[in-house]
Amino acid sequence: MIKYWKKTLFFLLLLVTITIWFINIQSPKQTIRVDYVDGNKTKIAVSKVLQRKHSLLPIVIVAKKFSGYSPNTKFFFIFQNTQRVTFKYSPKHKDLVRFLNQKKYVATAFQVIDRKTVNGTQMDSFDDRLRIIYSENGKNWRRLAANYPKRSIRDPSMIRVGKWWYMIATNGNFMKTSDFSHWVKLKWNNGTTKFGAIWVPSFFVDKEGNVHIICAATYPNEGYFQLFVSDFDMGKGEMVGNWRRVTGGYLNQNNNSGVIDPHVAVVDNKYYLWCVRRDDTDLLLFKSDDGFTDFSNIDVKLTPQKKTSDDAYEAPAIILRKKKIVQLYYDQYRQEGTDFIYSGEHLRELNLENMSLSVFKRLKSDFLIRHMNPVINIKKY
16 A cells, blocks of 8 residues: 555646656746845946746846945745846945045046946947946056946046035936935026936036036037036035136137037146047047136047057046046046947056056956046035
């Protein structure tokens, strides 16, 4: 009797196994999307897409590791009808402001979040996320593990005034935070000026310590970009909106492309303006006494010799190292058909006294940095 039941049980298990195997090999593939988000449900990495045959048996997906983050859930069981799972992460550092205060360099950047990085390059897209990055030497950078705004943010710039960190970006994005977890949306103020497109706004501080915003913008129904400046009220944390045009040299020309990506810094009591001429996709440098008018062209080749006509450069920004020596950062990319392929942020040391340049180097980081811009720090106000 016992032998009979053993044989019966054996054949039943064999039948179940064969049935499951047959169902699995006959079933179509199942697509599972895995997302990785922070506490604000903002993506922190490119989503992963898995494919497997439909199965009656579950599989286990384990949370990926990301520097500075802890997963709230370490794994998920994936069943037959599961099509999407989301791993949520929390920053390990509870006081992110204190953490940043200990870093020598802090900057903003953005990360394209729906394209993989392949062999050190990444195709452009417009699914962008704000990133705060930090470094001890200006060459090796890491992403701050924070809870970022859940919105597309491109070309950010940031200034710290007291306890608030103000962020501006392309398309009129204007926000503030005090802890890098909670973000407050603020009003972009055009004042009496009617703009069409607004690109790459950037904070800068003048000789007297006042804060301004410079941006590239078009008038409605006009295709060329001009540079404009507005004051920023540090006490109220507001954009004043008294926009006036930046003039001088090539900046006075009205053509079909204009200039974009402005970055202003005071070095040795002079205003230096870096920007990009759109029709040439190369970097320009100007100098002025007042930061708003009478900018004069400086004839210097800031970027390496182009290997092909499709090579291009954008998004200049600087960190002052010595009295007249700056670290110049810029993005490098190339065009392939209708696609733009970026190879990340690059660095050259520039001596503003004799305009000598070091050999360019590519920044090292834990993601492909786009449009790096140093954070201006006014701790006491």
